Amino acid sequence: xxxxxxxxxxxxxxxxxxxxxxxxxxxxxxxxxxxxxxxxxxxxxxxxxxxxxxxxxxxxxxxxxxxxxxxxxxxxxxxxxxxxxxxxxxxxxxxxxxxxxxxxxxxxxxxxxxxxxxxxxxxxxxxxxxxxxxxxxxxxxxxxxxxxxxxxxxxxxxxxxxxxxxxxxxxxxxxxxxxxxxxxxxxxxxxxxxxxxxxxxxxxxxxxxxxxxxxxxxxxxxxxxxxxxxxxxxxxxxxxxxxxxxxxxxxxxxxxxxxxxxxxxxxxxxxxxxxxxxxxxxxxxxxxxxxxxxxxxxxxxxxxxxxxxxxxxxxxxxxxxxxxxxxxxxxxx
Amino acid sequence: xxxxxxxxxxxxxxxxxxxxxxxxxxxxxxxxxxxxxxxxxxxxxxxxxxxxxxxxxxxxxxxxxxxxxxxxxxxxxxxxxxxxxxxxxxxxxxxxxxxxxxxxxxxxxxxxxxxxxxxxxxxxxxxxxxxxxxxxxxxxxxxxxxxxxxxxxxxxxxxxxxxxxxxxxx
Numbered sequence: 001x002x003x004x005x006x007x008x009x010x011x012x013x014x015x016x017x018x019x020x021x022x023x024x025x026x027x028x029x030x031x032x033x034x035x036x037x038x039x040x041x042x043x044x045x046x047x048x049x050x051x052x053x054x055x056x057x058x059x060x061x062x063x064x065x066x067x068x069x070x071x072x073x074x075x076x077x078x079x080x081x082x083x084x085x086x087x088x089x090x091x092x093x094x095x096x097x098x099x100x101x102x103x104x105x106x107x108x109x110x111x112x113x114x115x116x117x118x119x120x121x122x123x124x125x126x127x128x129x130x131x132x133x134x135x136x137x138x139x140x141x142x143x144x145x146x147x148x149x150x151x152x153x154x155x156x157x158x159x160x161x162x163x164x165x166x167x168x169x170x171x172x173x174x175x176x177x178x179x180x181x182x183x184x185x186x187x188x189x190x191x192x193x194x195x196x197x198x199x200x201x202x203x204x205x206x207x208x209x210x211x212x213x214x215x216x217x218x219x220x221x222x223x224x225x226x227x228x229x230x231x232x233x234x235x236x237x238x239x240x241x242x243x244x245x246x247x248x249x250x251x252x253x254x255x256x257x258x259x260x261x262x263x264x265x266x267x268x269x270x271x272x273x274x275x276x277x278x279x280x281x282x283x284x285x286x287x288x289x290x291x292x293x294x295x296x297x298x299x300x301x302x303x304x305x306x307x308x309x310x311x312x313x314x315x316x317x318x319x320x321x322x323x324x325x326x327x328x329x330x331x332x333x
Numbered sequence: 334x335x336x337x338x339x340x341x342x343x344x345x346x347x348x349x350x351x352x353x354x355x356x357x358x359x360x361x362x363x364x365x366x367x368x369x370x371x372x373x374x375x376x377x378x379x380x381x382x383x384x385x386x387x388x389x390x391x392x393x394x395x396x397x398x399x400x401x402x403x404x405x406x407x408x409x410x411x412x413x414x415x416x417x418x419x420x421x422x423x424x425x426x427x428x429x430x431x432x433x434x435x436x437x438x439x440x441x442x443x444x445x446x447x448x449x450x451x452x453x454x455x456x457x458x459x460x461x462x463x464x465x466x467x468x469x470x471x472x473x474x475x476x477x478x479x480x481x482x483x484x485x486x487x488x489x490x491x492x493x494x495x496x497x498x499x500x501x502x503x
């Protein structure tokens with residue numbers, strides 16, 4: 001039934017894909033890093049454009065509601081009304097985005113992180129079981145591999161791969177992601193790992209006798225030189241603890257502060273703070289800035305430029321002393 | 334003529350990949366992401382035949398594997414989509430092509446693709462797949478494939494007939 005030529009082509013394609021799998025399985029940078037970079041440089045631009053076009057749809061679920069109303073209006077109203085309603089959506093869009101940037105600024109200024117803002121432009125399909133997104137900032141903006149990614153609510157993930165104008169971020173709920181965490185207000189440390197579900201993380205205490213209770217907040221412990229994770233960033237809140245004190249495996253279920261299913265504006269921490277901000281960034285307790293927090297830190301003259309390359313994005317920096325005190329009008333997230 | 338076929342296949346695949354990654358995966362729909370790419374591959378296979386279906390599947394899989402933010406092994410989606418494209422083009426009798434049967438084929442394909450991705454990833458030693466979620470992901474992928482069919486298949490079929498009239502099978 002199949003011609004000889006068809007069979008040869010099919011066999012070639014099958015062998016080619018199997019070869020790719022085997023080559024990529026060897027790990028490391030492999031032969032595909034340049035291929036990925038090439039595809040990214042083409043698709044990154046297209047994705048950026050498409051994300052702009054689709055932004056009213058993807059950004060806000062309320063949009064569906066307004067759209068249903070509008071479909072009736074559009075028939076009835078004049079051209080000027082159409083123009084006005086479009087402007088309304090755009091400004092709502094802008095206000096929501098500005099609010100997200102404000103929240104990001106608060107986290108960045110309270111914790112004295114230096115942050116490059118970016119927008120999520122593509123998301124990996126759920127069938128891959130990997131939680132990765134593309135953001136529209138890359139090496140040209142000073143982003144490097146293994147930098148921390150945050151939003152106004154807390155930790156989002158870390159930069160996995162970086163290209164010229166885009167970067168791939170692996171989210172903290174990815175099953176292969178793990179972060180050093182600390183129970184806020186105590187010295188209990190442990191490992192926060194993703195479960196693959198968007199609203200739950202696992203927190204495994206290193207000390208089996210350590211105290212952790214439902215309602216406790218978890219912040220990042222911080223890595224060496226702030227990479228891949230800057231210290232003091234809010235991760236989530238403990239909702240459930242399993243295992244009794246002293247048991248070998250004490251695991252707490254943590255609900256992340258950042259809603260990874262509705263990410264829009266995020267920030268890449270291009271420089272961690274000089275001092276661990278401890279618990280001062282947590283959203284629920286703005287008055288609980290402990291001694292040793294950033295209030296005590298001197299307004300350090302920060303002269304080094306973290307991004308020697310051309311920075312096409314303005315960096316969000318708050319250097320003055322007032323920024324170190326937690327924002328007073330901040331009841332929560 | 335083969336150039337025109339290549340252009341049709343390439344355009345459809347490219348648009349499907351971009352729309353899936355920038356629009357469909359960001360809608361926050363519960364369960365799987367609506368698999369526009371697999372539906373497009375099946376549509377091409379139904380309109381053009383097994384060889385074109387398999388080639389389209391291979392190209393789409395490689396593009397999905399390489400395009401950001403993918404962090405999966407390169408080649409996994411390629412071989413899965415290739416097999417789906419071939420089967421859809423080879424075993425489906427052109428005379429059977431009522432909308433109901435086509436919807437069944439695409440939903441089997443999208444569900445099968447989701448399940449096969451999970452299975453292959455686990456077989457190759459990946460630790461990401463949470464098997465408790467796989468049945469739900471597979472079922473929702475099949476459902477979304479079903480819903481995408483009446484939109485995608487006629488459009489691709491029309492495009493194929495228009496650009497490469499020699500390919501029309503029926």
